[in-house]
Amino acid sequence: SVAELPADSLEETKGDYTQTDVDKIIKNYNGKMKTLTNYSYYEASNGKWIKVTISIPGIKSCPNEKIKVIFGARTLDIFVSDFGTNKDEILHFGCRKLHRYIVPEECKWAVKSDGVQVSLKKKKRDDNWW
Numbered sequence: 001s002v003a004e005l006p007a008d009s010l011e012e013t014k015g016d017y018t019q020t021d022v023d024k025i026i027k028n029y030n031g032k033m034k035t036l037t038n039y040s041y042y043e044a045s046n047g048k049w050i051k052v053t054i055s056i057p058g059i060k061s062c063p064n065e066k067i068k069v070i071f072g073a074r075t076l077d078i079f080v081s082d083f084g085t086n087k088d089e090i091l092h093f094g095c096r097k098l099h100r101y102i103v104p105e106e107c108k109w110a111v112k113s114d115g116v117q118v119s120l121k122k123k124k125r126d127d128n129w130w
Contacts (some may be wrong), residue, residue, distance in 0.1 A: 022070055022077050026092065034086075035095040036078070043129055050102075050120040050129055054078060054093045057114050064111065069118065071104035078109075078116055100127040 026033065038055040059067075059080070068079040076098060080091040098120070106121035122129075 022072075022075070025079065026094075027079075027084050032088055033090045036091055039093065041129075044119075047125050048122055048123060051063075052076070052118045052120065053112065053115045054118070055115045056080065056083075056091065058084070059111055059115060060113050061077040062111070067109075067111070067116065069074060069109045069116070071102065071120075073104060074098045074101050076120070078118070080116075098130045100124070 005106055037055065039052060040055075041050055043054040044048055062080060062083045066081050066083055068077075068081075070079075076093075076095045076096060078091075078093040083091065093116075101123040103121040103123055108119045110117050110119075118122040
């Protein structure tokens, strides 16, 4: 059987998911989840955004509806289902406590050639993320 995220959770979520909701997704796939740990980040030159790129080789071939990005006031979770060699496994990248607060409603994500790039809108432009 192919590991799938719940149908109602496949779209980008900005702030209306609670940490309990994220924990339920993780619990449902316990043992079938692979944690993604290879990432990089930098602050955009305008000082308003933090760009995070999560390395997922070959992700460009994955349909966007298989990618779930959840932005919280100080959290980020990315789930990818039905991708790669083990389709019974969910890929997960999570940051439970970002360095500072973000504006979930203005955050964005995009699939790049070998990863998912997330643009986090800083709540306060002068917040130090380093």
